[in-house]
Amino acid sequence: MSTLRLEIVTPERKVYEKDVNMVVVKGVAGELGILPNHIPLVTPLKIAPVKAKIDGKDEYMAVHGGFMEVRKDKVVILAEAAEQGQDIDVIRARQAKERAERRLADRSTEIDHKRAELALQRALSRITAAGGE
Amino acid sequence: MAKGMREIKRSIKSKQNMKQITKAMEMVSAAKLKRAQNAALASRPYADKLREVVFSIAGGSGSVKHPMLQTREVKRTAYLVITSDRGLAGGLNTNLLRKLLITIREKHSSQDQYSVFVIGRKGRDFLRRRNIPIAQEVTGMTDSPTFADVKPIAAAAVQGFENGTYDELVLVYNEFRNAITQIPTLQKLLPLDASELGGAGGAKADYEYEPSAEEVLQVLLPKYAETLVFSALLDNKASEHGARMTAMGNATKNASKMIQQLTLTYNRARQAAITQEIAEIVGGANAQQ
Numbered sequence: 001m002s003t004l005r006l007e008i009v010t011p012e013r014k015v016y017e018k019d020v021n022m023v024v025v026k027g028v029a030g031e032l033g034i035l036p037n038h039i040p041l042v043t044p045l046k047i048a049p050v051k052a053k054i055d056g057k058d059e060y061m062a063v064h065g066g067f068m069e070v071r072k073d074k075v076v077i078l079a080e081a082a083e084q085g086q087d088i089d090v091i092r093a094r095q096a097k098e099r100a101e102r103r104l105a106d107r108s109t110e111i112d113h114k115r116a117e118l119a120l121q122r123a124l125s126r127i128t129a130a131g132g133e
Numbered sequence: 134m135a136k137g138m139r140e141i142k143r144s145i146k147s148k149q150n151m152k153q154i155t156k157a158m159e160m161v162s163a164a165k166l167k168r169a170q171n172a173a174l175a176s177r178p179y180a181d182k183l184r185e186v187v188f189s190i191a192g193g194s195g196s197v198k199h200p201m202l203q204t205r206e207v208k209r210t211a212y213l214v215i216t217s218d219r220g221l222a223g224g225l226n227t228n229l230l231r232k233l234l235i236t237i238r239e240k241h242s243s244q245d246q247y248s249v250f251v252i253g254r255k256g257r258d259f260l261r262r263r264n265i266p267i268a269q270e271v272t273g274m275t276d277s278p279t280f281a282d283v284k285p286i287a288a289a290a291v292q293g294f295e296n297g298t299y300d301e302l303v304l305v306y307n308e309f310r311n312a313i314t315q316i317p318t319l320q321k322l323l324p325l326d327a328s329e330l331g332g333a334g335g336a337k338a339d340y341e342y343e344p345s346a347e348e349v350l351q352v353l354l355p356k357y358a359e360t361l362v363f364s365a366l367l368d369n370k371a372s373e374h375g376a377r378m379t380a381m382g383n384a385t386k387n388a389s390k391m392i393q394q395l396t397l398t399y400n401r402a403r404q405a406a407i408t409q410e411i412a413e414i415v416g417g418a419n420a421q422q
Contacts, residue, residue: 028352
């Protein structure tokens with residue numbers, strides 16, 4: 001089975017670098033599945049888990065925004081923050097989720113609302129990536 | 134003990150203590166410098182990749198327009214100043230801030246024409262003392278700053294440019310050359326230089342953009358600018374530790390020199406005291422004969 005190289009890079013370090021069979025991401029225009037020999041592509045990403053398929057097994061990473069660059073045999077995801085599924089503190093993510101939900105429930109100011117929504121998305125993405133739900 | 138000797142001895146002791154401290158600080162800074170350099174190195178792939186993609190979009194199609202690429206008439210300039218929180222780093226912060234002050238005096242006639250974003254306690258205190266308006270400040274940065282630490286202030290500055298509050302954004306920081314040389318730098322961050330973008334050349338991949346090149350650019354350009362701020366911060370951190378290491382190295386050297394000199398004076402005084410004592414004894418013995 002042919003593979004492509006997946007790299008996830010943040011400003012601080014390289015979070016992930018592996019040969020995978022398929023990458024599934026959520027772009028701003030919709031969900032995308034990238035197989036080897038994909039046409040070169042650049043797209044911003046939503047805050048969502050990224051799925052990598054390696055020999056029939058799935059690996060999840062929580063990627064907070066950023067964008068993806070696809071080349072023939074390489075996919076580079078640049079994000080301000082990203083974590084691998086196994087590194088995620090699920091309990092903390094759950095707490096963050098609850099906190100965000102509480103904040104969303106009492107809608108006082110506009111800016112708070114937006115921030116809470118982003119926080120909720122991040123928390124959900126983390127929980128999913130960690131295989132929590 | 135003759136008079137003066139006790140003082141000299143005390144002075145030697147105090148210099149020795151000082152030397153111990155500066156020596157320790159030098160070694161700590163050396164270790165931190167290494168770490169800061171590694172951090173700067175680790176941030177490079179992200180910045181390089183981002184630049185590559187931004188350049189290939191902005192330079193490739195040519196038709197892409199974005200406010201961050203367009204030069205407007207400069208009515209108001211924002212300065213993003215990066216300094217350290219702590220001193221004892223030689224002339225690092227002073228040189229940088231002096232350069233900033235000279236530029237401000239030359240280019241602007243009133244305080245309405247500029248605004249300053251500042252990172253680091255040294256810079257903040259300096260500007261406050263001189264009544265220069267500070268738009269936003271961040272202090273208490275750790276020795277290994279994360280992107281999240283600078284994101285708010287960088288985003289605020291970039292947004293100020295985007296919505297037209299400022300027509301120019303200048304980054305002020307110490308560029309790291311090596312442990313001995315740091316160069317105070319004023320770098321125009323925004324608008325991004327379109328000619329530089331176009332002239333990037335090299336191997337450009339022909340990308341598809343989803344949803345469109347403009348929209349991708351819209352997301353990427355602010356990120357790119359923020360990343361540049363982050364790299365500048367890491368650079369400044371490395372400069373800080375480098376400068377401190379050198380300054381402390383010099384201090385240790387000076388302390389050694391002073392100790393040597395004082396020891397010499399002390400020994401001379403000691404010898405003089407002994408000589409005098411002998412002369413007195415001999416004088417006394419002679420008188421008795």
